[in-house]
Amino acid sequence: MTSSIKTPTLTRLIDKRKLIVNDVQNSIQKLSSLSYNLSALENSYTTTTSREEDFDEDQKSNAEGIQMLVREIELEQKHLFKLKERFSKKNISIGVLGLARQGKSTLLQSLSGLNSKIIPGGSGLHCTGVKSFITNSESEVIDIGVKFYTREHFFQHRILPYFRDLGITPIPKNLAEFEVSESPGPKEGENPAAISKYKKLRDIHDNLSKFNYLLTGLSKRISIDEIQEYVIQHDENRNPIYKYLSVEQLDIICPFPYSDLGDLTLIDMPGIGDTSTIDEGAMVKELVNKVDFLLFIRKPDPLGDVWGSVDLDLYDACSKTIAELGIPAVGIKDNSFLILNHVNINPALNNYRNCQDMADGAERNGMQFSDVAIIDCMNKEEVSQKILGSISSSFVNKISQLDDSIISHSKSNLLSIFNRAIAFIAHLEKLEVPENDLDLYIFKELFNSLWNFQTNEFENLLEQKYSLKNEANALTYNHFLETERNIKVLLNKLTETDINLSRNSLGSFNKAYEDFLNEYKTHITNEFSQLDDILLKTLREIKGEVYSILRNQGRLSYIDQVNGAPFDRILLDEVDNISELRNSISSFRNFQLSYLGFLHFKIREHLDILTPDYLEIRLSRSDSASDILRYVRHSVEACLYQIQKEFRKWSQDINMILFSLLEEFLNQIFRSKHAKDNWEIFYQRNRVKIWPERFGVAEEKQNQYAKFKLYIENTKKVTNEHILNIHE
Ligand SMILES: Nc1nc2c(ncn2[C@@H]2O[C@H](COP(=O)(O)OP(=O)(O)OP(=O)(O)O)[C@@H](O)[C@H]2O)c(=O)[nH]1
Ligand SMILES: [Mg+2]
Incomplete structure (x- = not known):
């Protein structure tokens, strides 16, 4: 027969808990974020204000204030994790605790409708040996599982x-x-x-x-007939049974004899106070950690009974464990019932008065419960009325109230943390901005002195190039002289024999003559083809001189430390956003001279002297090898002479070009209208790299302060969001 239970159901309680779990999870997340930002803030605060060892009282208390708040948050998070565990359970669970032989198993039989075969009780020695989880289910089948150690x-x-x-x-x-x-x-x-x-x-x-x-370590399903041997400590003849020692827990899933009861688990425990058992404390702790509610059972002796030290120790152990749980607002007096087991075997063995005495004595002995009831645990009707009736109207309400008070306590804790964080932030926000050490006057002074120094050095360089502008460029002219020397050495080595041999092999003096001229022409052009390298070297030299001044007097040597790329390449990147500087530096850097472009066309015509079609001296029939030798020497020397004239002029041009290149570069980059402003912007932007000893520390402080402000803003965001959510 199943009786119906009205009012708030366990299912509703569990559904409500699912919503609470979401809230709890959100709160944990918000606290993590707040704690992270506060820690970052604390770190940033200590580095921003001054060195920690130099802190004044106010700074010390600020830093400590943040640390304290962070610690409190950690504590609150721990509480919230506990709450999450409590509210994530799929069942509402009630643990039954008491000394041995008090009627725990008997009460659970009455509650679950199971008989003593399934929940063994006994009239002899310690009976229940293992903890059993008895869970209400909608299925009619009784499912029993045993889990072994x-x-x-x-x-x-x-x-x-x-x-x-x-x-x-x-x-x-x-x-x-x-x-x-x-x-x-x-x-x-x-x-x-x-x-x-x-x-x-x-x-x-x-x-x-x-x-x-x-x-x-395995679990197995067992039949009803097997339960006894796995659960009880003695058989009916008081002989010990040992199998229960191997069992970690028993799980019984069965329909309780009440409809709409919901997801309820009752936990039967071995009796406490067995002097030979050693790990009772751990067992109690484990149970208290798991359950929503505790039922203490005590069966007073009808011949007289008082609360003993074992009773008080058990109560105390549970009370301590609940306190250790650290769930705010939950104490043993909020989530425990005392059931005094009323036994009425005959008028002489009726313990009702004793039950009343002990009910009265509980509080006197310092034991507070959320309710006390005198119940005959064997009497299913009474149990059903007084306890299961209470499960809906009292347990569920009590647990529900408890949930509410836990949550409201936790919410107000959270609010207090967030409010303190807000007050703290407001206080920190008023902190003085570190003095801006980037004094513009100092920068101006440094920049102007650098500017004068640098311009002066460039003027010197320009002057030096100016003094050379009418002279032949030594590198290029020397190359000509060397070419001339090489060709002349070759000419001197040429003999009549060579000419005769050539005539014999080619068939005529004419052919031999042309052949020799051609050979010298080739020599000369080969020598000049190296001029491109020399021009490159010349330009590299002057560019190098300019860069060296920028590096030294312009203090741009930090550029050399940038990833090994050439100075001028990085310089271009550095001035990238100042287009005027960028363009001037780029055209200076890209300027090139080439032999073919600047000289070849000028000396080409002079080489015609050595070209068969344009020969100055043509052979007559009577010309001998010695004549030809003379003609060759004459033609080559004449050709070199003409080229020399061009070369001298052209070498001067080179110096002139170098001078103009430099002058133009300096005009654009230092003397143009916005030049100084542009450089000032550049130097201002890069001041930390250029004058690290002067601006490095100040810059670092500024950066730290910026970070500090950012953390303040982040923390404010987190706190504001929380406060907004509360008011929604
Ligand atoms: N008449 C009567 N006997 C009861 C009542 N409650 C318990 N008993 C008897 O007391 C004895 C012990 O009861 P249990 O339910 O096994 O007690 P327990 O607390 O589970 O004992 P342990 O498992 O050993 O800790 C059994 O013989 C029960 O039949 C009751 O209300 N009335
Ligand atoms: Mg028992």
Whole structure:
């Protein structure tokens, strides 16, 4: 038979939680962003104002203020992560805690409608040995799954704590080592509690073979008939059973006898207060971490009972764990019920009065619960009325209220953090802008002095080129002299024998004569073809002189440090956005001279002297080899003489060209109308690179301040967005 439960359902609660999870996630994200920006701000603040060790009181408190806020944000984020965990659960879960034999399993039987075969209880010794998760489902089928420990997990959780707690050495490295070694016995004079633990450890050790084959870490489905052997600690004859030791948890999924109950999980726990069990504290902690609500069960002895230290210790352990959870606004008194188990076996064994006494005594003993109820846990009707009736009207409401108060607490925490961040930013914004060290007067002074220095050096260079402008350019004229010398050496080596030999091979003096002239002509043109290299060298020289002044007097040597490209290439990039400078430098840089363009056409006609069609001296029949030798020498010398005249003039032209090139360049780049303004702009822009010792530090400070302002703006953006969202 299923009864119906009205009012707010667990499903609605869970649906509401899904929305909360989104909010929580957003808040975590916003806090991350705020914390990042504040940290960046703090970092930037310390570098912007002055060196940290030189901070005054106000600066110190500003920096500390940001650090404190960041720490608070981290703490709040931790809370939010906890909340996220709480609100992400698919089920509402209620954990049942209490000392052994108090009726926990009995209550869960009544709640879930399952019988003692599935949720075993017993009238003898400690009964429930493992924690069971009993989850309501819509399916009619009862699904039971058991999850076993791995060997390592079992060793860590069920064996090692004994060694640590009792201070037993040596500690085995793993389960295998524990299995083969002898189980330690109590030392002389140990207290009874320790002796009980030693005994339990030995009991586990000696009976490992009964369950160690189950330590696989696997889960398996089991039938109802198998539950007992995996869950209980003793059989009906009080003989110990050991398989429960291998079980990490039991999962029972079944329909609870109430429709529309929703996703509820009840957790049955082994009884607390077993002196021989060692890891109860960890077990309680784990449970409290998992559940939304705790039910404490206590069955007062009808012959008289009081709250004992074990009760108080359990309450205290839960209370501490909840506090450690750090979920704001949640304390044990908000999410726990005390159920006093009313047993009425006969009038002599009716503990109702004792239940009342203990209900009254709870608060006196410092135990506060959100509600206290006296219920006969065995009585399904009563349980259903008082607890399940309450699940909707009280549990759900309580949990829902709790959720609301957690969220509103967290929201107000968030608001307070954001408001403090806003106040802080407003305070930081009022900070003085670091003094702008880029004093224009200083720059002007530096620039003007550089300008004078540089112009002076260029004037000197121009003067030097001017003084040479009527002289033959040494490099080019020397080349002619060298050519002349080479040709003359060749001429002197020429003999009548050479001429005779040539005549004999070519068939006539005429042919030999023409052949020799042709050979000299070729020599001369070959020599001159090297002139392009010399012209290149000449221009490179003068360009080099100009660049050297720009580097030294113009302080542009930083350009040489830029990625190894030539000075003039980088210089062009550097002045790229000052077009007048760029154009002038570019045409100076690209200016070229070529032999073919500037000289060849002038000396071409003089070479005709050595060309057969234009010969000055033609042979007569009587001419001998010695005549021909003379004619050749004469013609070549005449040709060289003519060329020399051209060369002298042309070499002068070269010097003139160099002078005009320089003069034009200087006119454009230093003397034109906007020249100085253009350079001033260039130097102003590049002042840090040009005068690093003067402007480097100030620039760095300015950059840091700009960053500081940026972080302030970013932080403001984050805080404003948050405040806007709240008001929407
Ligand atoms: N008559 C009566 N007996 C009860 C009631 N509650 C529990 N008992 C009996 O008390 C004994 C212990 O009950 P359990 O439900 O197994 O107790 P437990 O708290 O689960 O015990 P552990 O699992 O050992 O911690 C069983 O024999 C129950 O039948 C009750 O309300 N009325
Ligand atoms: Mg039990």
